[in-house]
Amino acid sequence: LLTTLGAHVTLVAPPTLVPVGVEKWPCDVSYSLDDVLAKSDAVMMLRVQRERMNAAYFPTEREYSRRYGLDGERMAKMPEHAIVMHPGPMVRG
Structure with a gap:
């Protein structure tokens, strides 16, 4: 649906969680x-x-968070106009 509306979509995930x-x-x-x-x-x-x-999917929760968690340092890399969307519930830490 997003691409139909003109969006360029990039899926980011560990290889073990990318859908077949x-x-x-x-x-x-x-x-x-x-x-x-x-x-x-x-x-x-x-x-x-x-x-x-x-x-089977990734070594530890900490490793997953380190590679794929969105923290302040990563948010600083985003453009000023960018937004973060999250469906919830959010796991902090």
Whole structure:
């Protein structure tokens, strides 16, 4: 839907959480949040379900947060006009 409205969409996730068949979707895929923040107008953060927090998907919750969490340092890389969207509930820390 977003691409139909003219948006350029980039999905960012660890390789183990990227959906099967994503290469057929009308979006780019990146494994690095840092690589895409500077050119983002909007960032939609999704909460990882705790039941998915196991070694099969990524090493630890801390490692996931370190690579994919949106903190002040990362937000500083975003353009001034960019917005952060989050569906909630938000996990702090």
